Amino acid sequence: MDVVVIGGGQAGLSAAYHLRRTGFVPVRQAAEGDRTFVVLDANDRAGGAWQHRWESLRMATVNGIHELPGFAVPPLGDDESSRDALPPYFAAYEQRFDLDVQRPVRVRAVRRADDDPAGRLVVDTDRGSWSARYVINATGTWTRPFLPHYPGRDRFAGRQLHVADYVSATEFTGQRVGIVGAGISAVQLLDEISRVADTVWFTRREPEWSDEPFDIPARVAAIAGVEERVRRGLPPGSVISVTGMHWTPWARAAQARGVLVRHPMFASLEEGGARMPDGSFEPLDAILWATGFRAAVDHLAPLRLRTPEGGIRAADSRALDEPRLFLIGYGPSQSTIGANRAGRDAVRAIVRDEALLTA
Numbered sequence: 001m002d003v004v005v006i007g008g009g010q011a012g013l014s015a016a017y018h019l020r021r022t023g024f025v026p027v028r029q030a031a032e033g034d035r036t037f038v039v040l041d042a043n044d045r046a047g048g049a050w051q052h053r054w055e056s057l058r059m060a061t062v063n064g065i066h067e068l069p070g071f072a073v074p075p076l077g078d079d080e081s082s083r084d085a086l087p088p089y090f091a092a093y094e095q096r097f098d099l100d101v102q103r104p105v106r107v108r109a110v111r112r113a114d115d116d117p118a119g120r121l122v123v124d125t126d127r128g129s130w131s132a133r134y135v136i137n138a139t140g141t142w143t144r145p146f147l148p149h150y151p152g153r154d155r156f157a158g159r160q161l162h163v164a165d166y167v168s169a170t171e172f173t174g175q176r177v178g179i180v181g182a183g184i185s186a187v188q189l190l191d192e193i194s195r196v197a198d199t200v201w202f203t204r205r206e207p208e209w210s211d212e213p214f215d216i217p218a219r220v221a222a223i224a225g226v227e228e229r230v231r232r233g234l235p236p237g238s239v240i241s242v243t244g245m246h247w248t249p250w251a252r253a254a255q256a257r258g259v260l261v262r263h264p265m266f267a268s269l270e271e272g273g274a275r276m277p278d279g280s281f282e283p284l285d286a287i288l289w290a291t292g293f294r295a296a297v298d299h300l301a302p303l304r305l306r307t308p309e310g311g312i313r314a315a316d317s318r319a320l321d322e323p324r325l326f327l328i329g330y331g332p333s334q335s336t337i338g339a340n341r342a343g344r345d346a347v348r349a350i351v352r353d354e355a356l357l358t359a
Ligand SMILES: Cc1cc2nc3c(=O)[nH]c(=O)nc-3n(C[C@H](O)[C@H](O)[C@H](O)COP(=O)(O)OP(=O)(O)OC[C@H]3O[C@@H](n4cnc5c(N)ncnc54)[C@H](O)[C@@H]3O)c2cc1C
Pocket: 006, 007, 008, 009, 010, 011, 012, 040, 041, 042, 043, 047, 048, 049, 050, 053, 062, 063, 064, 065, 066, 105, 106, 107, 108, 138, 139, 140, 141, 142, 143, 185, 293, 296, 299, 328, 329, 330, 334, 335, 336, 337, 339
């Protein structure tokens, strides 16, 4: 096997598309002498993380998705739920380019085959092991929801959930709900839950709202910031930490309804609610943690690439301490357009390596 792609979301499919285009063949269809690849995906069906996002995340409220390379997204209504609308597009994409994604296959570990003179990487899965010259890791973040630790978190008797487990606002009808986080998902869910419940919004810092459109120079600057973090081996950090929040019509409407009233983070949780830093108490029935995700890279642990700061040093999607490994949809490429580009660039780098080796 030449290339194992781990993950069949936007990033993994982009890589598979470019592998196909440069003459690599899915391993199940390969003939003697073909350069081969395989895409391993833990989900039962196509669509990457989109299939799991909450029902109320509509095409109008996603930030704007970028189509996969070489195949336009069919026209979708603003009102369509992204989790219903996008997976069929991904499935059609896999078929159209015959990417032969193998699923459900969960990768448990990637390790070095030190006894192999060809210096391969071994990919251990719940369906056996693969040995590859290159691994393109495209496992996203959805499977690693992040919950910060606060004293008393285990004592709180109400319901706690992360946005990854959020289904719909109606579950909270008539309740008093604490929503933690300063990102887009916190604000979107605050907007919709506040229509059926009392909400209390907790953030660590005062959210920084910008009236400026998040235009191309702003995006380039934000991406360059994350690129630098990743090159230095720092954890990539949340998108909001580099972009800030930009007013949208729906956020303005929520503000006009008086919903975007921010409270500082609570000092601790108690059985019936949150103890505030000034000693006051906020009774709560439920807490929704909109506190983001981390890169799903635990299976790379045997490669020992983590820096003391907790990141993996990478530049142009390639791990600096393991050149056979690419990380796409990671750090600066953690967007649909970034994932597309990183998939293309990883394949170009592999092709360049091969040209150098055969020159
Ligand atoms: C709520 C939310 C909304 C977003 N909205 C937007 C938006 O509007 N526009 C935008 O550009 N970006 C958005 N993003 C960012 C988004 O994450 C990326 O844009 C992109 O969709 C991610 O694609 P991906 O391929 O990197 O990851 P995913 O779509 O998560 O795909 C990763 C795949 O890897 C598989 N996988 C994971 N671990 C393993 C394993 N160990 N073994 C095998 N397979 C594995 C998973 O099953 C999954 O199929 C959003 C993110 C979130 C959380």
